[in-house]
Amino acid sequence: MRKLYLFIFTLPLFLNYACTSTPSSDIADTAASQDEQPVDSVSLQMIASDLVSPVFLTQPPNDDRLFVVDQVGVIRVVKDGQLQPEPFLDLKRKIVKLKDEHEERGLLGLAFHPEFQRNGRFFVYYSAPSRQSAPNGFDHTSVVAEYLATGDNRENADPASEKVLMQVDQPQDNHNAGTLMFGPDGYLYISIGDGGNKNDIGTGHVRDWYKDNEGGNGQDIKQNLLGSILRIDVNSGSPYSVPADNPFADGKRGMKEIYAFGLRNPYRFSFDRETGMLIAGDAGQVLREEINIIRKGGNYGWNVKEGTICFNAANNKEPLENCPEKDSLGNEFIDPVIEFKNSMSYPQEGLGIVGIGGYVYRGSMRANLSGNYLFGVWTQHHERPDGAVFSAEMTGEQGPWNYRKLHFQSMPNASLGHYLLGFGQDNSGEIYLLTTDKAGPVGNTGKVYLVQ
Numbered sequence: 001m002r003k004l005y006l007f008i009f010t011l012p013l014f015l016n017y018a019c020t021s022t023p024s025s026d027i028a029d030t031a032a033s034q035d036e037q038p039v040d041s042v043s044l045q046m047i048a049s050d051l052v053s054p055v056f057l058t059q060p061p062n063d064d065r066l067f068v069v070d071q072v073g074v075i076r077v078v079k080d081g082q083l084q085p086e087p088f089l090d091l092k093r094k095i096v097k098l099k100d101e102h103e104e105r106g107l108l109g110l111a112f113h114p115e116f117q118r119n120g121r122f123f124v125y126y127s128a129p130s131r132q133s134a135p136n137g138f139d140h141t142s143v144v145a146e147y148l149a150t151g152d153n154r155e156n157a158d159p160a161s162e163k164v165l166m167q168v169d170q171p172q173d174n175h176n177a178g179t180l181m182f183g184p185d186g187y188l189y190i191s192i193g194d195g196g197n198k199n200d201i202g203t204g205h206v207r208d209w210y211k212d213n214e215g216g217n218g219q220d221i222k223q224n225l226l227g228s229i230l231r232i233d234v235n236s237g238s239p240y241s242v243p244a245d246n247p248f249a250d251g252k253r254g255m256k257e258i259y260a261f262g263l264r265n266p267y268r269f270s271f272d273r274e275t276g277m278l279i280a281g282d283a284g285q286v287l288r289e290e291i292n293i294i295r296k297g298g299n300y301g302w303n304v305k306e307g308t309i310c311f312n313a314a315n316n317k318e319p320l321e322n323c324p325e326k327d328s329l330g331n332e333f334i335d336p337v338i339e340f341k342n343s344m345s346y347p348q349e350g351l352g353i354v355g356i357g358g359y360v361y362r363g364s365m366r367a368n369l370s371g372n373y374l375f376g377v378w379t380q381h382h383e384r385p386d387g388a389v390f391s392a393e394m395t396g397e398q399g400p401w402n403y404r405k406l407h408f409q410s411m412p413n414a415s416l417g418h419y420l421l422g423f424g425q426d427n428s429g430e431i432y433l434l435t436t437d438k439a440g441p442v443g444n445t446g447k448v449y450l451v452q
Contacts, residue, residue, distance in 0.1 A: 040391060042366060043409045044449040047432065048083040051076065051446030053106070054434040055178075056268075057424025060112040060122075060154070066426065068434070068448060071106035071441045072098065073126070075157070078448070089124070089147065089157040096127050096140045099173075101440040104196075105140060108178025108267075113234075114186060120149040122157075123165070123188065123234070125178050134169040137203055142168040142176055144190060146234065165232070165239045166257075168225055171204020172196025175265040175283075184276045187231050187243055190257075191280065193265040194218045194227035199285060199313040200264070200303035218262045218302040219327060221254030227302060229266060229280065229294055231259040247297035253329060262300040262333065268357035268422055269294065273429065274371075277394075281357025281375060282336075285316050286345045289355030290336035291375055293397055301333035308335050317345060337399030338392055343380060352377025352388055356420055360394065362429030365452050373401070374431055374451075376420045385437045387420030418447065 048054075053071035060067070066078040073092035077084045096105050109125030116122060123146050131141045148161040170176060175193030183189055194200050194217045206220040218227030232240040248254035254261070269280030278294045288307030292300055303311050310323035326332050343350025356376045361369040369391055376389040392403035407414040418435035425431050430450060437445035 040368060040404060041407045041409055041414065042369075043452040044411060044433070045452055046447060047081075047450050048076070048078050048448040049446070050083070050444045051436075051448070052444060053421060053436050053438070053441035054446045054448055055106075055108060055422045056110060057422075057426075057432050057434060057448060058110055058112065059426045060116045061114055061427070062117055063153075063427075066424075066432075066448075067110060067112075068424075069107055069110050070446065071103070071108065071421075073107045075107070075110060075124075088149075088155075089159065091124065091126055091159075094126060094128055094143075096129050098441050100442045103440050104174045104176050106441060108176060109180040109190075111180035111182055111188065114182055116149070117154060120154050121234075122147055122149060123180050125180050125190070127170070127176060128167075130169065131167060135171075135204065138169050138171050139173045139196070140170050142170055142178075142192070144180065146239075163239060165234065166190070168192060169204075170195060171202070177263075177266050179267065179269050179280075181269065181271060183231070183271055183278070185243075186233075186235070188234050188240075189259065189269070189278070190230040190232070191263075191266040191269055192225050192228050192230060193267070194263070194302065195224075199311075199316055200227070201313055216303060218264060219299075219304065221248065221258055221261050223255075225255055225257060227263050228258045228261040229263065229269065229278075230257040232257055245296075259296060260294045260298045260300065262298075262302050262304075262327070263292075264302040264306075266357075270357065270359045270423075270425065272360040272373075272394075273362055274360070277360070279357065279360070279373060281355045283354050284342055285311070286342055287317065287319070289340055289342055289351070289377070291338035291355065291357060291373075291392075291401075292334065292336045293399075295334065297331070298334045299327050299329075299331045301335075305333055307339040335399070337397070337401045338375070338403060339400070344382060351390070352380040353382060354378040356422060358389075358423040359425040359431050361391075361431055361451075362425075363431065364428070365430060369451075374406075374423065375403075376423070376433075378421070379419055383439070385417065385419045385435075387416045387418055387435065389416065389420065389433065418445075421446075424448075 056069040068076045074087040075089045105127035107126045113121035144166040146163040174196040177191035177193040179191040242256040265283040266280045310320035341350040358374040373392040380386045389406045390403045392401040422434045433449045
């Protein structure tokens with residue numbers, strides 16, 4: 001079996017903007033070195049518009065259609081360059097009522113089975129009202145469900161075909177993660193946030209394992225699935241089975257489905273189609289945003305660490321001087337390959353608010369981006385649609401990776417000029433940007449752009 005790596009990112013929309021630590025000056029020096037590097041200029045071609053809040057784009061195997069996930073509960077199709085008027089699937093009646101302002105719930109994820117053209121199976125991740133068995137006071141229940149598509153080209157999704165695979169009760173309305181993706185091994189990977197609120201504390205958060213305060217879902221692998229990336233086998237079992245080589249497959253030290261843990265809100269992750277690496281963006285609290293290479297059984301530190309610094313749940317703007325370097329099982333905390341300051345706390349030095357995980361570019365339109373990892377930030381300035389995209393050189397598993405900001409030809413001031421909600425990648429390795437001009441899932445300013 002091919003060795004897999006996961007790279008994790010934490011996203012804006014679903015982020016909640018709210019040991020030895022790396023000195024702040026080190027990050028400042030890194031940021032300064034980025035400014036000295038040449039800036040790439042790329043073009044954007046609008047593929048679709050008049051959406052509400054597009055958060056994800058994908059393409060089934062051996063299919064030329066693009067499928068766009070709109071957070072408000074619909075999956076739209078772009079066919080022959082045109083956004084089709086009727087949705088592929090409408091789940092508006094199944095999701096919770098969404099807020100007009102900052103909102104991290106809704107329809108968040110979509111993955112097509114590797115043999116979709118043969119079996120018509122696809123999977124979605126959405127936020128449903130709390131199920132009856134949820135603890136009192138919990139906000140909603142995250143659902144992973146399977147659907148079937150019918151027709152000669154699998155053009156019709158059957159809304160009555162739902163088969164619920166997994167339900168995860170969520171204490172708060174934020175930090176829901178939401179990526180579904182099949183890995184090169186054929187298993188389905190799922191990202192789950194830490195349960196929301198801030199600092200990994202409050203209702204629905206277990207007591208921390210190393211200090212006497214509330215918090216620690218990201219480190220509590222025995223009692224819940226929160227703060228983790230999961231891996232399941234949807235080709236066997238009912239409704240699924242657990243791969244025998246999952247790190248806790250025997251259920252003795254942790255929950256069987258967990259593949260990696262210690263994450264805050266790994267809203268978006270992706271596999272590099274050439275190396276099998278799994279790269280994820282994990283949204284930080286108020287000081288750091290990070291991108292991680294995810295390894296099987298890896299612990300990424302939250303809430304003991306935020307990036308490379310020692311997190312202080314009592315005062316999230318004042319890092320602790322020291323913290324444990326290993327978890328209670330003896331696993332060393334894994335540091336990110338990219339770490340940058342959040343501009344909410346560092347207006348002059350920060351790259352932006354909420355890091356968003358992207359993809360390794362494997363297309364043919366931009367040779368200078370080949371093999372680079374593209375990621376972004378929701379916005380560079382609070383309360384203004386001003387997202388940004390960066391291109392990172394993948395130079396080893398340990399990092400740090402150098403990155404440079406991308407400028408966009410034909411856009412005003414060469415800037416994106418929208419909130420960045422997510423990325424997508426098609427079968428040819430080209431990359432797409434999903435944007436909106438609204439801070440919440442309202443209006444019709446949602447757009448999809450192809451990077452050229």
